[in-house]
Amino acid sequence: MARVVVDVMLKPEILDPQGQAVQRALPRLGFDGIADVRQGKRFELEVEGPVDDAALARIRELAQTFLANTVIEDFAVKVEEKQ
Amino acid sequence: MARVVVDVMLKPEILDPQGQAVQRALPRLGFDGIADVRQGKRFELEVEGPVDDAALARIRELAQTFLANTVIEDFAVKVEEKQ
Numbered sequence: 508m509a510r511v512v513v514d515v516m517l518k519p520e521i522l523d524p525q526g527q528a529v530q531r532a533l534p535r536l537g538f539d540g541i542a543d544v545r546q547g548k549r550f551e552l553e554v555e556g557p558v559d560d561a562a563l564a565r566i567r568e569l570a571q572t573f574l575a576n577t578v579i580e581d582f583a584v585k586v587e588e589k590q
Numbered sequence: 591m592a593r594v595v596v597d598v599m600l601k602p603e604i605l606d607p608q609g610q611a612v613q614r615a616l617p618r619l620g621f622d623g624i625a626d627v628r629q630g631k632r633f634e635l636e637v638e639g640p641v642d643d644a645a646l647a648r649i650r651e652l653a654q655t656f657l658a659n660t661v662i663e664d665f666a667v668k669v670e671e672k673q
Contacts (some may be wrong), residue, residue, distance in 0.1 A: 508625060516634055527655070529633065538652045540645070542591060543636040549597055550612065552627040562623075569621045574612070 516547035
C-alpha cells in the first residue's frame with residue numbers, strides 16, 4: 508500500500524498565532540536563531556491500489572475540497588517512499 | 591534563510607481519532623480506496639545562519655523537548671530545499 512502525504516499550511520499572508528506562540532517561546536527555552544515558525548497539518552493517507560496520475564488527481568481534489576480551507580490555506584500532495 | 595521542517599505524528603500504536611474521523615467521512619464524500627488516515631502536525635522553522643550538523647542537533651533537541659510529546663508522538667526533522 509502506498510502512502511500519500513498532504514501538507515496543509517496557512518497561506519503566508521495569513522496570521523499564524525500558533526506558530527507565533529511557538530516562535531516566541533523558543534528564546535525563553537534556550538533556543539535562539541529561529542526567525543519564524545509556522546504550524547500546519549500533515550495528513551498521511553494509505554492508498555489502496557496504484558498511485559497513478561488518476562489517483563493523485565483524486566487525492567488533490569479530496570485535499571482541496573475537504574482537508575484544506577483554500578481561502579486561507581495552501582496544500583501540497585506528495586507520494587512518500589516506503590521506509 | 592534555510593527552512594527546516596519538523597513533522598510530528600502520533601505513534602502507530604496510538605489511536606488517532608482525528609485521522610479516523612477523516613477516513614470515515616471520505617466514502618460518504620465520494621472518495622473510496624483510502625484505507626487509513628493519520629493526522630499530525632507540521633512545523634516550518636526558518637533558521638538563521640547555516641543549517642549544519644550542530645544546528646540540526648539543536649533543532650532535534652527542540653523538537654524532542656518542546657514540539658513533540660515523545661510518549662505518544664514520533665517526530666522527523668528534514669531540511670527543505672528552497673523552492
